[in-house]
């Protein structure tokens with residue numbers, strides 16, 4: 001009910017409803033941007049753009065899905081566009097040849113420090129997230145939404161505008177590839 | 190399934206995403222393979238017992254910033270920065286300039302790298318008298334050049 005009311009106000013162009021939308025979903029959008037971009041400053045910028053886009057296209061919103069799903073979709077698309085634009089710009093400015101891929105897993109640390117690694121869960125979580133970010137786009141998005149946003153396969157399918165079986169297959173292949181990427185790490189432990 | 194088939198499915202096994210047949214194969218393999226056994230323990234540790242995942246809170250003054258951005262949109266990377274097509278045009282333009290400069294420098298006298306002995310007589314004449322930089326060349330001047338060259342070669 002609350003969402004319907006908010007939506008009605010948003011469509012009528014009510015300014016305070018936009019503020020309410022940001023208060024309600026600001027953290028959610030910011031979180032998914034942080035997960036996808038791995039950079040706080042860029043995520044702040046993209047979060048703003050996501051809401052600006054949402055305000056401009058609120059009339060296109062189909063009320064058969066949830067506002068959160070719709071915002072997730074805008075956020076994911078914005079992040080993907082931003083990343084491909086950034087990649088192109090980096091190539092054109094010749095940084096491409098010197099910079100390393102942000103999604104790459106960092107080199108494993110030396111063996112002396114290893115016992116601490118598994119205890120240090122945050123550190124391993126960073127490794128997992130970096131490994132996820134180095135996966136092919138569709139698998140990466142599906143896995144991020146599944147693991148960090150804890151969305152159901154049905155919700156992910158709505159965000160990614162695909163079938164539930166496509167989500168299942170992306171997550172399945174994603175986990176398989178993730179395992180491949182993590183094993184060399186585990187071998188160092 | 191062999192070790193190499195099984196090792197990449199360990200995460201799926203932990204997560205319960207494997208079908209019954211594959212899961213049983215993994216279960217049969219594990220007691221015989223110390224490496225997979227070690228990996229599965231580690232993967233469970235890092236995958237299943239995920240730490241309370243930090244949730245970020247929205248940046249402060251988000252609404253104020255959005256309001257400002259909507260009333261005064263500025264160019265940044267997220268909205269394109271120096272546009273892609275402009276960058277492409279600039280890159281092509283630079284390449285063209287470089288090509289013409291290179292072409293011009295290549296034609297300057299003294300920039301020859303080929304020894305005269307390797308030139309055909311016509312090429313030698315054209316290059317010696319820089320006929321390639323002038324056009325059109327009359328038959329007379331070519332004739333004169335041939336006479337001059339044969340005189341010099343004597």
Ligand SMILES: [Zn+2]
Nearest residue numbers: 192222224225
């Ligand atoms: Zn094995």
